[in-house]
Amino acid sequence: TQFLEKAGTRLLPSASWLSFKKLNVYCRALTRANAKKVFVVANIEVDESYRKQGVFTKWLADVEQLVKAQGFSEVVIENVLNDVLKPFLISKGYAVANADLYPASYSKGLNGVSTL
Numbered sequence: 349t350q351f352l353e354k355a356g357t358r359l360l361p362s363a364s365w366l367s368f369k370k371l372n373v374y375c376r377a378l379t380r381a382n383a384k385k386v387f388v389v390a391n392i393e394v395d396e397s398y399r400k401q402g403v404f405t406k407w408l409a410d411v412e413q414l415v416k417a418q419g420f421s422e423v424v425i426e427n428v429l430n431d432v433l434k435p436f437l438i439s440k441g442y443a444v445a446n447a448d449l450y451p452a453s454y455s456k457g458l459n460g461v462s463t464l
Contacts, residue, residue: 363390370398371407377420385420387411390427408440416458423458427451 363376374391389411394403412423425442428434429451442454 368407370395370403373407384422385415385418386422386424387415387420388424388426392425392433405436412456412458421458423456425454428454 363374366373366375372391372393373389376388376390378386378388380386389408392404408423415423423442424445425433425437428437434452434454437454437456440456442456445453445455
């Protein structure tokens with residue numbers, strides 16, 4: 349939680365693993381050249397015994413609310429390889445950010461529209 353609370357400040361390391369009981373997530377907070385703050389999810393590891401139970405769904409919804417409150421304008425899920433995750437992200441309002449590259453990343457503006 350401290351990582352998210354400090355996201356976007358000078359005190360924040362460029363990237364960090366967030367570890368929870370049921371999942372680990374590697375994230376970065378960055379500021380684009382246009383001064384918009386972006387929260388990037390680079391790696392997701394859900395404990396096998398908790399898969400298909402909504403763990404990542406709940407975490408992502410909570411993170412979207414928290415980073416929006418911290419002034420972030422976008423969430424990006426990088427390099428999506430999991431074929432189950434792709435339609436899930438689209439159903440949650442994410443759009444393919446780089447369809448010409450493999451693996452694709454998905455982006456969601458926190459107003460519900462991709463900002464890329």
